[in-house]
């Protein structure tokens with residue numbers, strides 16, 4: 001198996017190709033403390049795993065370039081940008097946005113849905 005085939009296999013195991021949402025969460029340390037960021041990240045991982053949400057990808061990032069009011073998160077494909085996603089807020093974010101498809105307005109500070117121009121979808 002060459003490198004490209006190994007990558008494709010890794011992607012398949014991660015569910016890439018079947019994903020419906022992608023959450024990127026900043027774990028600081030400018031928008032929030034590293035401790036608060038990692039606590040939010042651990043909560044997000046646990047929530048998604050416990051619910052068996054294999055179609056929701058999560059990525060921990062070092063900065064989303066907003067750098068205030070974190071932990072900052074963005075959820076695609078809706079392109080909803082959230083502030084203050086602390087560990088105690090993660091369960092509500094998962095339930096309302098990721099499960100029920102209802103973004104939480106009061107935590108939203110920006111929106112930028114990405115157009116789907118892929119002719120194969």
Ligand code: FES
Nearest residue numbers: 026031063064067
């Ligand atoms: S450090 Fe979190 S957005 Fe920059």
